Ligand code: ADP
């Protein structure tokens with residue numbers, strides 16, 4: 001057998017294996033794009049647990065007609081002009097849309113800021129149609145239909161509509177905490193709806209309560225600590241306010257939601273003497289760190305991060321939480337804080 005260069009459609013499908021694991025990963029990429037475009041209002045609609053339809057509508061800056069075809073092409077991005085050390089956006093790899101387009105029917109309808117008209121491109125089975133004129137007053141509408149219909153092996157691994165819908169909800173909640181000034185509306189099957197109204201920047205706890213639950217604020221202590229220019233802020237739940245899984249841990253690195261093993265384990269470590277094993281503390285924590293000291297480019301879905309000095313970050317999390325709990329007089333925390 002001889003070595004051949006794969007065609008772009010196949011390359012995209014292979015990459016999609018990493019970027020697009022399930023409907024929630026598509027929603028994540030589309031909502032991140034809307035946020036990167038400066039949207040103030042984002043609507044997400046799904047059907048069939050996202051398997052039949054996901055539609056994300058935003059009022060962001062839109063995509064000019066001449067860039068619409070580029071937006072769905074591999075390695076085409078408007079976000080990396082500052083290089084990998086200066087990433088200020090959620091996206092930067094230029095692979096989400098081409099990957100999605102290789103495993104689903106994808107359409108992008110957009111009206112760029114200042115443009116007189118809207119245009120649309122459609123991608124299916126590796127072929128791109130358009131741009132053709134469409135109707136839209138502002139922003140972008142991205143529609144994804146029939147996810148994995150062309151890749152039955154992947155379709156088989158998806159869970160029930162209900163489970164996929166709840167994974168989508170989880171993703172939207174996580175992103176919404178990082179962007180309290182943006183209004184999010186998620187509508188799913190049976191007219192179910194999650195509406196998160198925009199909240200003023202000086203009341204970040206409001207969005208957190210909207211997402212995590214009203215009682216969180218009464219059962220959490222505020223965290224604000226700095227160690228060698230790394231800042232940790234947010235809220236850590238009282239040990240009595242625990243859960244059976246780590247889903248209620250909302251962790252952010254430079255405004256990006258992450259599910260990083262080291263951070264999750266540091267959080268458990270902080271509560272080790274205050275909580276039974278197998279229980280998980282609730283927490284909403286924001287880590288701010290010089291972008292050159294953290295690599296977010298570890299995994300295509302960008303859920304994992306790599307710190308230059310993980311011990312510093314771990315120590316900051318464990319120390320800050322234990323001190324805050326000790327100051328509250330929480331049992332078990334004083335011994336731990338020493
Ligand atoms: P990335 O986000 O890594 O750049 P994507 O494949 O997600 O890659 O998107 C490609 C490009 O399409 C983006 O860089 C951006 O310029 C444009 N784009 C995608 N979605 C939107 C949107 N909702 N609003 C404006 N521009 C968008």
Ligand code: MG
Nearest residue numbers: 029033091096
């Ligand atoms: Mg993107």
